[in-house]
Amino acid sequence: MTPRDASGDSSRWSDLDRPPLNATALRRALVREGGLWSDLEVVQRTGSTNADLVALAEQGKAAEGAVLVAEEQSAGRGRLDRQWTAPARSGLFFSVLLRPAGVPVTRWGWLPLLTGVAVATGLSRAAGVDTALKWPNDLLVTVAGEERKAAGILAERAGPDGVVIGVGINVTLREDELPVPQAGSLALADAISTDRDTLLRGVLRSLEDWYVRWRTAEGDPVASGLQETYAAGCATLGRTVRAELPGDRSVVGEAVAVDGDGRLVIATEAGVQEPVGAGDIIHLRPA
Structure with a gap:
């Protein structure tokens, strides 16, 4: 997988509270023989990791399990084409390519909900925050007694057999950096850890676990336990x-x-x- 923009960033240490991700350590921890994640690349900035990975998939340049992470996105998108922007290295902005062979296309609509469950589970363990899901694929945290959106998910088709799922998680955004008053971050929710390497490993391991379980059940939301787990964590x-x-x-x-x-x-x-x-x-x- 060759990311579109892997240029350096002369200001990468300008905010010492927001160190860059360690791509080498992440690959060593996540990319392994027989595992889901086949490749992991970190770029300093790009327009949209989803757009980049969809293009790579359609050009045959990315295998299932490819992960593309950006330290900063200039044209990140949420559901309904809403923009998703945040300061560099203040969150986790990444996309993954899945090719759910053996799962009927009619069940692919569960993938964003599955990702929501995986992100919620991974962050609860790694960040120690209480999370809830807002249907279909927003993740809520509690800040000063009120629910706020801290993460969003966007799924897009990539050719006839692929789906690219993008995830944006606000990690260290401060109150004055929030794009809207209804937004939140893990830091504002008093997370016990805002180490982005640790959080990304936790989320991707959780996503691999849920995806393999769902795919093994041929996408059956009941047999895989997905429908029950989603409902249990859904604040809607x-x-x-x-x-x-x-x-x-x-x-x-x-x-x-x-x-x-x-x-x-x-x-x-x-x-x-x-x-x-x-x-x-x-x-x-x-x-």
Whole structure:
């Protein structure tokens, strides 16, 4: 895998609270014979690790398990084409390439939710913070008694047999660096560790574990334990929510379940249970 931009950065030590990632040590810890991760590259800056890895995959230059990490992204994207920006080395910005052979394409929609479970599990262990998932793929932490988004996930197809999943995690962002007031970071949530090497190893090991379990079960969310685990960690369930749907339509009701296709089921006041597969979910009241 050859990243698009691997140029040096003369200011890489300008913020001593934010040292650069140790790519050599990360590869030694994560890339191993028989494991999922086949390659790991760290670039100083790029537009979007997702865009870069999708392009490499479609050119046949990246194998399953390729990991591309950027110290800084200038054109990072979240869901619904929202921009994701943060100071250099203040977070973890990375993408992975998966080729879920043997899993029906109809079950690939679980991959962002699976990644959410893996990120939440990995960060809970490595950073010692309480995390919760907001459907479909935002990770929440508690800052000063309120839920704030500290991580987001974006999945994109890469050719006929691949999926690139991008993850952005706010690690050391300070209050005055947050892009919006609803954002948070692991540091603001009083994490016991903000060492990005340790956090990335924990998240990628958790992702490998969940992905292999899911793929072995041929993507079955019940047999792999994914559906149950996601529901247990989902802060959206049991809440009154408003779903902003394509076509300027919205649905208000109680989020009661995540179904077998990974959709959020909303029970409306009219007594209808409506599954939502895509849209923006707004929590209308505390749990």
